Amino acid sequence: MKFHYPNGKKYVPKKEESIGIKKEKKWSYGNRGMTLEEDINETNEYYLKNGIASIHKKPTPVQIVQVDYPKRSAAVIKEAYFKQASTTDYNGVYKGRYIDFEAKETQNPTSFPLQNFHEHQVKHMENIIQQKGICFVLLRFSITEEIFLLEAIHLLTFWKRMKDGGRKSITKEEIEINGHPISLGYNPRIDYIKKIDYLYNLR
């Protein structure tokens, strides 16, 4: 049984972080590496520190096969594989409500490919909606640097269209009609809670 890294991208270990060196923040979006994730993490830190919401990224799921226990030092994982996540990446709580979302970006200027999502993630979103959780995706168009919040219920509709033989992506126009643009801020960077407030009347 082989595990492929969920997003199909080569894994770049965050060594700087692990040895405590803080990289200078790149405000330019020229370097597109992990920018969306970093911005969301910073946003979540802001929410947490300011008592606004408690939302966290789940750890990357890993299947551990072999672990060494050197004397007088920490256990070392010597063999492990990336597993596909069975849920979305982010969840937490805001004003008692359950918040759940996934964030993805595309280089495509005119549509968002649905291959960015996996069947089990979509199934998970269905479950969250059934349980009356607040579930959405944050979609980023890298080239134009636009970010949209699209409620999961709409993603499910486009997913179903694909399953029924329709197009394998959501057009940008459809996202503009059904979604909600989020402009990039300084702090918080991506203020998605503000949209949630508005959409669910939680203010």
Place this chain on the structure above:
Amino acid sequence: MKFHYPNGKKYVPKKEESIGIKKEKKWSYGNRGMTLEEDINETNEYYLKNGIASIHKKPTPVQIVQVDYPKRSAAVIKEAYFKQASTTDYNGVYKGRYIDFEAKETQNPTSFPLQNFHEHQVKHMENIIQQKGICFVLLRFSITEEIFLLEAIHLLTFWKRMKDGGRKSITKEEIEINGHPISLGYNPRIDYIKKIDYLYNLR
């Protein structure tokens, strides 16, 4: 920077699971390995399959240092370390409400040592309560096979007592007074949602 495995126990890889062999379920609690976790996972599966709740265990957080990319096969993590979790292990949604908990067991027959919890987990519980999430711990006394649901607000009180120089554990009597016993069932095994229904009047 070294990472120690959060619960201080030697890690036992679940090889049977990874290669798809299903172990015969041990109904006896004689083998105390991962029983509480297994029972909770089974309970959560039951809730999910029956549309009752969507609650998941978070993946074990791992700091990845080195990854190999052999041709024509999956990426292999060759060096990684266990990180301490910054949150609790389980969270999800039930009737729109955010659910968050940690599960721990002790061999101590008369009290529950607070060293089972970490400062940052307790801080996380405070955040969840502040955000009006439903937060609790499932405590299991291995020897008597008793399980209690204790709301986080009580755990915080006992934690504070310890910080103020008081005892480093919660007596069993205190747990009996403040907590709620959950009897082991067949399916679901540990029906904690039923208690939540009762405590938060969600029926």
